[in-house]
């Protein structure tokens with residue numbers, strides 16, 4: 001059943017049942033109130049009759065025999081007396097004596113008490129007359145009619161409100177269904193209209209955000225596939241051309257060719273490794289196993305690699321490791337990858353003869369690694385994007401520098417996997433400073 005109909009039906013049922021309940025309760029309480037009113041209005045008289053009957057009862061040795069002959073001048077036709085079982089003892093119409101009080105009147109009598117004990121029940125004679133019953137009946141009818149009228153009007157009112165309410169709920173839901181169907185067909189162009197500022201509005205807003213993120217993700221995936229194939233195509237073309245030439249001309253590869261082919265294969269391997277890291281990082285599958293690292297000793301293990309590179313390019317490599325460095329709490333293999341990525345970039349984007357500085361220091365909360373170079377720097381408009389996958393500040397230079405555009409994206413993801421942050425300050429033609437901050441080891445982390 002459609003939601004609109006279901007909501008309206010539920011509201012109607014609620015109104016119907018509560019209307020019926022109100023009618024039953026109102027009838028009962030009206031009839032009780034009517035009785036009370038009648039009794040109240042006859043109470044003084046009943047009290048007087050009570051006294052007469054009680055004194056008769058006492059004088060007659062606590063028995064009712066002969067009470068029907070009791071002659072009460074003024075009240076003769078105003079009172080009826082029954083015993084506790086409902087048998088009439090006194091009635092202004094003698095024919096009724098010995099009969100039973102009608103059941104519906106039985107509970108409505110006035111208990112006549114003597115020394116705290118009920119000895120009989122008194123009824124105002126008016127209770128037995130049709131006039132009073134008719135009056136009560138019509139009073140009840142008016143009440144019930146008022147309740148029914150109220151219920152019908154409330155139902156109509158609720159029906160209108162219910163329809164309005166269900167339309168206001170179902171319209172955004174219908175929009176949502178249409179939008180998800182459009183999305184399933186790959187169309188993200190139309191955002192959902194936001195009708196209100198409540199939970200339904202929030203749902204539409206978060207749906208729109210989700211759609212935007214999905215679209216971005218799809219675009220990114222497309223871009224990535226294009227970038228990856230572009231990256232693979234260039235070295236593969238070089239490889240294919242060289243091999244083709246050698247085959248066509250039926251001559252073995254020269255040493256020079258082999259070096260070129262080897263470089264391209266190394267580049268391909270590097271790219272595949274980076275892609276592998278990237279996909280693992282994105283899927284959250286890259287495990288980070290942190291240990292306590294003595295940075296001085298650790299750095300020495302790969303320092304010579306950097307020195308050799310600097311020397312071959314007549315560059316100054318300045319190492320500044322603070323004396324009393326605390327232990328660095330990181331995954332040793334990944335930390336090396338972070339440092340090497342930054343230092344290799346510094347070498348890559350600094351002309352021969354320049355300077356690269358590696359600093360390790362700390363503050364109250366972090367272990368800090370800083371890589372500074374005197375290289376080409378990064379333009380302000382590129383800075384926000386250099387940590388994105390495949391982003392290169394100057395695409396025409398990429399083959400020359402040999403980068404894939406994945407290095408900084410991986411570095412950033414690795415730093416973040418350590419709960420750290422990476423920042424950059426750079427100026428074109430002056431150089432760049434990359435700073436990595438990793439949270440210091442805290443004793444409770446080990447617990």
Ligand code: ADP
Pocket residue numbers: 345346348349373375376377378386387391392393394398402403404405406407408409432
């Ligand atoms: P790549 O493999 O191209 O170096 P990265 O992700 O490591 O890719 O870097 C992204 C881009 O950021 C580079 O293409 C380059 O334009 C810029 N970049 C990174 N490091 C430096 C640096 N030290 N100096 C100048 N530009 C840099």
